Amino acid sequence: MAGIDNNVKLDLKCPQCKTKFKKTIRQLKRPGVKCPKCGISFETSKFKKGLDKVDRELKDFQRKFGNIKIKL
Ligand SMILES: [Zn+2]
Numbered sequence: 001m002a003g004i005d006n007n008v009k010l011d012l013k014c015p016q017c018k019t020k021f022k023k024t025i026r027q028l029k030r031p032g033v034k035c036p037k038c039g040i041s042f043e044t045s046k047f048k049k050g051l052d053k054v055d056r057e058l059k060d061f062q063r064k065f066g067n068i069k070i071k072l
Helices: 025-029 045-065
Strands: 009-013 020-024
Touching: 009 025, 020 025, 025 045
Parallel strands: none
Antiparallel strands: 009 020
């Protein structure tokens, strides 16, 4: 059963230097993401919490509606 595709890339913006960069969901699930430019690390636990919720809902949805493959 598939949930969120961990290889999907998301656009992020560094809270310090405003650099935009991409990280995969897999990378964002790890604690602390580092900005490639200034090297500051910021907290992703809030993001992960939201992601886990979506993931659960997706799986729940798939359980109810069968073998639908959702591509994000
Ligand atoms: Zn930065």
